[in-house]
Amino acid sequence: MSLIQDVAGSGGPDPVPGPPPLSRKEKGSRGLSPGASFALRKTGAALGTLFFVLVVNFFLFRFLPGDPIGMYTRGRNVPPEQLAALRAELDRPILEQFFTYLRNPFASTIDSAQFNRPVWELVTERIWPTLLLVGTAIVLASIIGVWIGIKAGWRRGKTFDKVSTGVTLTLYSMPEFWLGMILLIVFGVGAFGLPGMFPIGGISTPGMDTSSLAGWLDVAWHMVLPVTTLTLVYLAEYALVMRSSLVDEMDEEYLTTARAKGLMDKFVRRRHAVPNALLPTITLIFLNLGFTVSGAITVETVFSWPGLGLLSYEALRGPDVALLQAIFLLFSIGVVLANLVADLLYAVIDPRVRS
């Protein structure tokens, strides 16, 4: 866009005092404003991705080697009439099955082999613990990570920068579940003379009423170690991204302009450099939600946190194919939607994207 602007700007005499090219309508396709056509384009792309996910999710499992019935019903006694229904379902032409599936991907006709329950019932009740755990960790990690990134990037090469970059790179190289196990041994079980201070797993003490205040505190108590683990892993990424984004911004000339205006150093940072560096950071945080999902799966497993992550592990260990399919679909939809939100959000906060 800026290229077009430059060309238009240098193509002839300056179009002043005539109206400057402010009108947004001119450039949008089909009479839409650039903002709307941008949103439409991004939504279209997200829908495309969702369709791709559905295709993968459906056909991957239909091309399994061996008897699909055995795979779906592994290790459980199935009433003959249900088995017959399942066989009838799987014997239909594959495209017909696919269209039925497309009509409602969430209405799986096959139950979870492990839990003997409809998969979506299982999945939906496991969403909330995951949102609680991952959401808390993301909020904490983005606040701390961005703060570290700003401090390190603004004083590049100083002690804080060197130490924090070393620490964040190390955290970034760490399997998150390993960090979880280490925290669990040291602060949960107790090691090296330390007593066990935190619960070693689960979301609450059995028998505790989770609607009472004591119950809430109990959940919070159980959250400490898994949230710490995830926060440390996520914040490493956020700090690294924020730092390099700020470093990019610092070579920009508009910061010299701001200094020349007489702004104090901290206002140059707060009003100009940091807001501009935050834009790419926010998008990257959203775009990397897939990475966040990985952390949820393994860390929930380590801390027996009854969310989607632990459910994935249980489904994988089965393997409970119907359940795996549902979880994969849910995670993918979540990440695709988060990406869409990131794109739209970026357009709202960065005027350059809209036009």
Added chain:
Amino acid sequence: MASDQQTPGRPLGRRAIARARRREAAARGWRQFRTHRGGMAGLGILVFFTLVALLAPVLFPPETISVTQATGELLAPPSGQYWLGTDDSGRSMLALLAWGARVSLTVGIAATLISMVIGTSVGIASGHYTGFGGATLQRLTDWVLVIPFLPLAIVLATVLGGGSTLTIIVVIGVTSWAGTARLIRAQTLSVEGRPYLERSRALGSGNWHQMTRHVLPNVFPLVLTNTTLTVAIAILSETTLSFLGLGDPLRPSWGSTLDQAFSNGAVSAGAWWYIGPPGLCVVLVVLSFTMMGRALEQIVNPRLGGH
């Protein structure tokens, strides 16, 4: 410079000149790399672990990591005989780690090779072909990029049959190429606009010739940098997938050792020697590749200096 000095007497062939120029570029890159402390430290760590991996069978005969022939006490803490203690089958942790280095490094490098071949081909092709084919490849790249890695990898591994090292290699390879493809595509687009490619087109060279002779050499430094960073991610992914029980039980990697430890109650037993060292090995190796990648990045793209 070097090619000039080699020319007394007879003129060099075109290939020899190209070779000399490439050798000179490599030497210059190495000189710059050597001044990068983080990169050199990474290289040092990597050389150490490579030696350990190569020498594992000599240092620790295969029977030391066999569950049935293990001689140690079960879950014994570090001692004079077993420097890093034993696992829950009485195997020496040190031996397990050394053998684990073989699996982790092999998987990391093999998976990266697959990923780089797919990523580079898709990236160059989608940047080179402007029509429907290129657009489709670009769309595919975007799709794969968005799908969360671990759920996809779990699903793929289940379909291909878990419990084998080959499965893990393939799964990581085919799920991690999209980032590379996008990077290479962008670079290809910028190379495509340069005059020598216009000239090559005007002289009637084919697509294959343009892509392999002009685009590939130009994106190669980027491929090299990206390879190093991808190995780091691949090793981390291997650890995660093995931890989830998808690894080969007969060839324990660091990840499957952690799976063993976790599944057999090492955490509640407080057996820190069973859990700490494998993870530390992962951190060190991943960190070494990351630091080398950052050093290479600075050499390839000096504008990034200090990022």
Added chain:
Amino acid sequence: MAVLELEDVSVSYRSAEGPVPAVRGVSLSVDTGGSLGLAGESGSGKTTVTSTVLRLLPKSATVTGRVLLDGEDVLTMRWGRLRAVRWATASVVFQGAMHALNPVQRVGHQIAEPIRLHEKSVSEPTARARVGDLLEQVGLPARVAQSYPHQLSGGQKQRVMIAMALACGPRLIVADEPTTALDVMVQQQVLAVLAERVRDLGLAMVFISHDLSVLASACDELAVMYAGQVVEQGPADLVFDDAHHPYSRALGGAFPRIGDQRFRYAPSGLPGDPPFPGEAPSGCAFHPRCPVARDVCSTTDVELRPSGDRRWSSCLFAPEVGS
């Protein structure tokens, strides 16, 4: 009275190989209502000189000498005082067509920023009205205040930069290559706006450019820099038409004027490149590229000395060059 006076200003940058001198003993002055053009190739130190006026140099730079702004030495000011002087006493027109404007803030907000900063009592509506007024002064409609920089053309952005520089009613404007990135037609318009504003408001101006013809049309006085030193100074039209230093002559020749016979025959352009900072040759720094250099030029230290009425040149053969 002089608004800006530079007395024997030298700047060097720290580097791994020791200090690198970028500016060596420059003395200049600009009176109220006066305008000084600073010419030279890139790397000649002209931007470094002007960056000392508001102390905008990076931390790696060491400045010696005195930079008097309204009689007060900028180099020894405390930070608080320096911030108060910045933009209120002297402001800068950066190359706004490039990246000197914040890309994600509306330009009106950016113009109002120094007003709010330096005049705390100004109310929001007043500030907005002043922004609109400033934009109209540079020939832009007031509604441009609502635009983002990327929505404007190069010439419009440069006008916005000028409006911004005028925001706090400074006594001195430093224009750092304000027209370089623009094409010729737009260049003329922007130049006209800037010159008119400076004249009407009775401001002093320092104008940096590598284009002698632009400087000659915009300024009264001209100083030509080479390798960190002023090599010639004098009334703008005289320096342009009848240079007393071979370097000024070459610089003028690099921008031929159509229709002027002299430019058709005189060899324009120079062989070689200017020296890297810190690697200036002995004697006259220009001698390796000079078409009229003699042996003595490489051994004799040169300095600016009178070469005519209100004119100075550092060339050992200045009178001969001039005739």
